[in-house]
Amino acid sequence: MGNLARNLQQQQQERHNEVQKQHRSEKKNAFWLSPGEKVLGLAFAGMVCFGAIHIISNQADIYKVNKQIQEVQSSIKEQQKVNSDLNVQVSELSTYERILTKAKKMGLVLNENNVKVVQ
Template sequence: MGNLARNLQEQHVEQTVQEDRRQIKIRKSWLTPGEKIIGVTFAGLVCFGAIHLISNESKIYDVNKDIQTVQDKVKEQQKENSDLQVQVSDLSNYQRIYEKAKEMGLQVNENNVKVVQGK
């Protein structure tokens, strides 16, 4: 019987050793602390670059919007200038000037008229 007790005791010791081995397992991280620092730094740089890129795109959008506004104003002013040029041409017509002079009581003196050529 002594042998049977010894066998049971050895089996019990082996089970406790196996249980202890299971509990003692050390979990290793798949990243070292240096790799973690490098990863966090890289992620920070990517975020900084993304923010910088978006802010630059926003500034470019604002400048383009301002350019469009100025171009619209220039087109309006050019249209107004061309309309005024047509109006000047109509108002500077010889026949119209002659009629206005007659209405004001002016008379044409043929000896005193000089012909001036325009543009």
């Protein structure tokens, strides 16, 4: 009988070892994520990367447009300054005394009877 008890004990131990091996192999084969979840995760990560790149690209375009706006505004201010300087020159050159002296140098005579006022 002693031999029978030992054989029974060995069989139980072998079964116990097989069960433990099965549990260990199941743990090794068990993944944290299923393949579908991995695909969804990759798709989400790809969309996040695409969105980030799109946002950065839009910010770069906005920066370029703002730079162009600043350049145009500075050129407008410069042209306004030139225009105001030219208006000052026109007002200085169109004084009555200056026109009269130029006319006399060219030989024109002021005849008050022949003056017509245009409105």
